[in-house]
Amino acid sequence: MKERLDQYRLNNGMVILGEPMDEVESVSFHFLLPAGNASFPDGCCGAGKVIADWILRGAGIRNNRQLTETLDNLGIHRGSAVTEEHFSLSASLEAGNMIAAMDLFADILIRPRFDDDQFEPSRQLALHELAGLEDDPQHKVMLLTKEQFYPYPYNRPAEGTVEDLQALTPQGCREMIQSRLDWSQCIFTVAGKYDFQAVCDTLEKRFAALSGTGIQRPGFGDRGQRYTHHANEGAQVHIGMMTTAPSIGDDRYYDILAAVSVLSGGMSGRLFTEVREKRGLCYAVGARYQSLKNTAGVSCYTGTMPDKAQEAYDVIRQEFRRLRQGITEEELQRAKIGLKSKLIMQSESTQARSSGIAGDFAYLGRVRALDEIRRRLEKITIQSVQDFLDANPFENFTVVTIGPKKIQP
């Protein structure tokens, strides 16, 4: 893997990182700011969701329609999101329109119109989506699991609550986001076909004079209940589970990836084998590692008909427990190959790379070279995974079920 990382820092502290990819005609870029839901005041659940929509409804000289039309005309696939820890704006497009796109995105970030009359549709959409979650129990159960698992204030429902959404005001939301956009902590990443000098010049011109607000990362409060059940009349019981694991910056990070891969890395993973293949208890089952900067966990989902829900849950718990009894050399080899392949496949995707670089820098303060990740993956041993599991035996779970029947967790 040949790779190069372009780096530049503006005087105000904003970091610019780029990974050129020779053979593509496209480019992806990403702005990441530490203005996530956890940084908002209490009583504003869903504000991030509303702001992420509202911010795209007009910027600079362009009103809502003009901005959307300009973005569409440049063929920009875009996303805006507020997660637990970050506010992000991202774009993927044909490389030729890169600088024009960056200029538009600078307008969205620096000169959003936040017109009062565009606030209500954004709020209404958030309320609709919240109501729509009732018709998507698979998605809902994992959102509830995360809310119950993460400590306060990282547990805030990203979709919001009806009460909080209804109480939001345009003025309140405007101030909430603008006071949290700390340009000294802004990360800009780009991957694909681009001219780094032109990228830096554009960012310098638009962002260098903007300063920081000194926003701080909040600490941890309490976690939610261990088990909750939400009754509905669906066809399946949807089970969400989550258990603690060290976060991404921990030395044992690669051992966690290997352990989760043995559990759920592919069709030979233990969960798929034991829950679906041997027992036919479900269609979908899987576990994955999810990390914020300082807290992380392994989440797991399955959906199963009511009479089989308890057995499916018990088998999943048993498989988490059984990991500690040891993994085989073959399992470890498959885990390593799977993780390495995924890495190389991501290296061919501009979107995966631009968000990967941004995540690395936000969480680790540096970008891991793909080669470094590969070497670290190579170094995982059965013993290192065992040591990790002995210290983190995956015994305590936060559990949420949605469906016509409860389980005994």
Place this chain on the structure above:
Amino acid sequence: MQFKHKQLQNGLTLIGEIQPHAQTAAMGFFVRTGSRDETAAISGVSHFLEHMLFKGTETLSWQQVNEAFDGLGASFNAFTGEENTVYFAAVLAEYLPDVAKLWSQLMRPALREEDFNLEKNVILEEIAMYKDMPQFDVVDQARTLHFGSHPCGNSVPGTDESIKAMAVQQMRDYFTKRYAPNNLVVACCGNFDFDVFSSHIEQLCGGWQPVQTDRTISYFEGTRQKKSIRKESLARHHICLLSPSVSMQDPRRFAASLLGMILGDSTGSRYFWSLVDPAIAEVASMQAEAMDGIGAIYSYICCEPTAAQKVMDIVGGIFKDITENGVSEKELQAAKNKVLSTLAIKSEQPMGRLLGLGFNWVYSQEYRTLADDIAAIRSVTVQDVNSLTAEFQPGDFTCLAMGPTA
């Protein structure tokens, strides 16, 4: 990029697009079979059979199959639709021969009765899962309503009853008829040597015997029926609309897909400005689906139950306007730009090229480069799009709505 093609004596077609700079390769077996090729007695067999291929061969157990894929670090999967069943994998280029061998072996599965009986539970779970996803359920039922007795209305997963009643021998018979080499296309993209690849496939699959396989092709405009299903457990109102469109063999499919984008893309479309932007509906999308000798335009809309009538009035207004006044040059250009940038992003990876490459051959026996597709999209005119709406009258649709008060 370079295109290669070869047909084996037994009718198996091999196609390849060489991308010498890629680090990965993607390959797939495209089987020309799906729910439209089923009878009511075996409804869901194509999809069930797709699951059964992963259960192994006379010499490979399901555990060995799963371990083999994961041991290659393959990103692999399969899907079944109305007219195709596709098995695909992306791997590091060095593992291509191994994954090609594995898929070739799996194309001649054991179809053991004990595996069949156990996997039935998984299929029934999958059907139950879709029942909890009204966004899928409404489209599935709307398709049946629209196509009526035309085979394109057949359900892909089948029903609880059809799956429970199915016998393994019915699946074996179906397999023999549909997985014949002359009904298969093997496609590969990425960094690989086509001659080496094709002689490897020939060695593995050259001995399979061809069988006469048929598909009844007939064009049907749809029933244009309207139906509402009341389901009190739902929170939202889910609407699916279908109207006729052009087939995969019709060069106007590019114009049809641009029409879908102008009317129903997730940003900047007529649906977007009239329904999503003002928060009347949270989802409103439309896309043209070109199929074998037939086609349809699908819309899916999700809104608050009390907004259902308002949504239908607005949709009616959009169709009326598009039929009477046509699309504008400006909106056509925006749709083109969006499609072109989607193509550029998708083409970054061999896997992004594989399905297009395979389907072009399955439907039309033609190779289309990225440049061909770009040129075809660029050449669509306002007149092309407007003559489609004049011919197909998208405002005269089949409609299925599902909600707590429907």
